[in-house]
Amino acid sequence: MATHYGQGYGEWGGPGSQGAGERAHRLPAALRAPFEGRTWGEFCYLLLGLPIGIVMFACSVTLVSAGAGLLVTFLGIPVLAGALAACRGFGALERARARGLLGLDVAAPEPLVVKGDGPMAWIGAMLKSGTSWRQLLYTLVQFPWAVFSFIVGVAFWTTGWALLSYPLWFWVFPMFGGQGGIQLYGDDMHRVYLDNPLEISVTALVGLLITLATPWIVRGLTSVDRLLVYGLLGPSRLATRVVELESDRGVVVDTAAADLRRIERDLHDGAQARLVNLAMDLGLAKEKLTEDPQAAARMVDEAHGEVKTALQELRDLARGIHPAVLTDRGLDAALSSVASRCTVPVQVEVDLPARPVPAIEGIAYFTVSELLQNISKHARASRATVDVWRVENRLLLQVTDNGIGGADAAHGSGLAGLAARLDAVDGVLVVDSPPGGPTRITAELPWRT
Template sequence: MDGGGAVAGRAGGAGWTGRPDGARRAGGTGRAGRGFGGVLLAPVSARAWREFAYVLLSLPLAVAYFSAAITGLSLAAGLLVTFVGIPVLAGVLLMCRGFGWLERARARVMLGAEVADPEPLPAGRRGAGADGRRGVLGAVAALLKSGSAWRHAVYAVVWFPWAVFAFCTALTLWTTAWSLLLYPLWFWVFPVFTDQPGLQLFQNGDRTFHLDSPAEVALAGLAGLVLVLAAPWVVRALAAVDLLLVRGLLGPSPLAHRVSELESDRGVVVDTAAADLRRIERELHDGAQARLSALAMGLGLAKEKAAEDPAAAARLVDEAHGEVKLALKELRDLARGIHPAVLTDRGLDAALSSVASRCAVPVAVAVDLPERPAPAIEGIAYFTVCELLQNVSDHAAATTAQVDVWKSGPRLLVRVADDGRGGARPGSGGTGLAGLAERLGAVDGVLVVDSPDGGPTTVTAELPWRSR
C-alpha cells in the first residue's frame, strides 16, 4: 500500500479515539525530550539566548507601539467631531498593521515560529477612482471595517504591560542566576576594593549578612546553578505567551482561516468532480461506445446478408450478441465505479464485502455501525476502501488484509491493514494517497498512514459522522 508516516487531509480534524487494537494516530507521541543532557546545555544553547534577546527587545518595541497607538487613537478620538479623526484613525490602524508585520517577522527570525499574515484588506475598496478620492475613501473604509486592523491596535495596547513584566522577570532572573553561579570567581572584589567582606544580602539594624565564608560562597554558586538551569525554561514560557499574543491578535482570524480552508476544499471537490467526469467520458468513449458502434456495424452487415447468406448472418448476429454482453458488463462496471447499487440498497457491509471478494488477496471485512451514515459519507468511505484495497493488490505484496469500519463519537473510522512489505510513502509509486488525503480533507476528514519498512501497513481514514 502507498503511504507512510502520516498524511492528514486536515490537521485540525477531530482527534479520534479508536479501539484498543485500532490504528495509531499520526504523530501520536512526538519526539521525546532531550533528557538530562538537554537540560544542562539549555542555558548555553543558541535557542535560549535568542529567546532571551527576544524578550529583552520586546520592551522598547512595546513602548514604541504603545506610545504611538495611544497617541494616535487619542488624537483620532479628539478629532472625530471634525471628521478629520476618521482618516487619522485609519492611519493609526494602518500603522498598527505595520507593527504586526514587524512582530511576525521577529517571531519568525528569533523564535522560528511561522505566523500567517492576516486576511488582506478588500482589494475592491483600494482601487482609485477617476480623481483618486474614491480610492482614498475606499482604503479608509476598508481599514475601519477590518477586524484584523483593530486586533493589531489591541495588540499594540495590551502587549505593553506584559512586555514590561516579561522584561523585568527575564532580566532579573538571568542576571541573578549568572551572577550567583559565577560568584565564587568574583567575590574577592568586595574585600579588595570595598570595606565589605562579601556580597551583602540584607541589613537589619546592627546585623548585616554577607556571603563571605567558603560554605556560603559555595551555596551561592549552587543556587546560581539551579537558577541558571531554570532560567531558559522560564524565559521560554515568557516567549511562548508572547507568541500566543502574536498568533491570536496578529495572525488570521479563525473565521478567515476557516474560509480559506473551505475555499481550498471547494477547489479540491471541483477538481475531483471534473476528473471523475473526464474518466467517465473516456471510459464511455473507449469502452461501451466503441463496442456499441461495432455492434451497430455488425448488425448492419447481418441484415444485408440475411437473405443471401443466412449462415454468415447468423455468425454476425452471434458475434453481436457477444459484443452486447461485453458492453453491458463494461456499463455495469462503470456504474459501480460511479455509485454501486449494492451500496445504495444494502449499505457499507455488503458493498465492502463485494469489493473484498474482488481483491487479489484474501480480505476480512468487519463493519460495526449502529446505523447507516449519510449517503455522501458512506460513498466516500466506500471509495476510500476501494482505493486502499487496490493499493494492496498492486503494491503491498501482502498475503492477507483486514477492513474495519466503526463509529467513534462523532467520527466514522475506516481502517485497512495488510501484512505486506510496508515502506509505502505518500505520493510514491503513483498510488495517490496524497490525493486521497486531499479528498478526505474536503469533508473535514483525516488520513493516517503507518507503514514502516518491512510492514505491516495500516491506513486509517477518519470522517465526520452524519446521519441519514
C-alpha cells in the same frame, strides 16, 4: 563550576565548531539549556520587547486618543484610520521579530479589502477591518506584559550569572570596597558577608541553580508572547476557514472533473467502441443473410457475445459511478461486494448504528474500494480486513493487510489523491505502512445523518 561551563560553551556551542550539535546533545536538556541558541534568542526577544512595546503603546494610545477626541469633527475619522494603519505596521514588525528570535512563523493576516477609489474608501475599509482592531489590541496588551517579562527575565538572568561567577570577582570587595564580600545581612550590631570559601561555593551553587532554571522561566514567558502573536497578529480563524473551504472546493471540482474524464474515456474506449463494432458486424451479417446463412449466423453469434461484454462493461462503469447496492442496502453489502472482487481474501466488519448521508457513504465506499485495489495490485498480501465503525460524530474505516508495506501517501498519487478527497470533507487519512508490513490505513470522516 562557572569556569567549567564557560569552557564547555566555547568548545561545544561556539560558532563554527566541528561536531558541536552532536557532542552538545550528550548533555541533559537542563544543563544544555543555558547555552542553546533558542534560549539566547528568547532572552533577546524579552530585551527588545520592552522598548518596542513602549513605542507601540505610546503611538497607539496617542493616535487613538487624538482620533477619539477629534470625532466631534471630521478629522477624528482619518486619525483613527491612521492609528489602525500604524498598528498593522507594528504587527508586521512583531511577526518578523517572532519569526527571527522565537522561530514562530505566523502567516500575515488577510489583506485590507478596499471597495472603491479614493481616500474615503480606504478609511472605511481600515475602520471596518477586524484585523486592524486586533492588532491595535495587541499594542495595548503587549506593553504591560513586556514590562513584566522584561523585569522577571532580566532579574533571573543577571542574578543567576552574577552569583554563578561570584568566585571570579568577589575579590573586588576586600580590595576596593573595604568589606569581605557581598553583604548578606547588616544592622548596627552585626554584619554578615559572603567571604569564606564555603559561603562563596554555596553562592556559586545557588547561582548555578538559578542559571539552570532561567531558560525555562524565559521559555514560559515567551510562550505567552507566542500566544499573543499567534492569536492577535495572524489571520483570524474565520479567514483561515474560508481559505480552507476555497481550497477544498477546488479539490472537489478537480476530482469531479477527473471523474467525468474517466467516465468519458471508459465510454469512448470501452462500451462505445464495442457497440460500433457490433453495428458493423450486424451490417455485414445482414448482407450475408441471403448469400451465406451459416456465416451470417456465426457473425450474429459473435455479435451476441459482444453485446454481453458491452453490457458488463456498462454495469462496471455504472458501479464505478455509484453502485446500486450502496444505495439500496448500505455500506455493509456494498463493501462485501467490493471485497468479493479483491484478489485476496478480505474480512469485512461494519458496525454502524445508522446510515450516514449519501455523500459520506459514497466517499467511504470509494475509499475502501481504492484501498482494496491497491492491495490487489501492489501489496502482495495473503489476507486483508476492512473495519467500519462510528465514534461519536466521526465515521472511521480501517483497511489492513499483511503485505510488503512501504505505502506512502507523500510519494503515491493514488493515496495522495485519496487524502485530498477526504480533506475536502474535513476527513483525515492516516497511513501506517512500515517496510515489510503490515499496512494499516485509517480514514476518518465526519458523521452526518
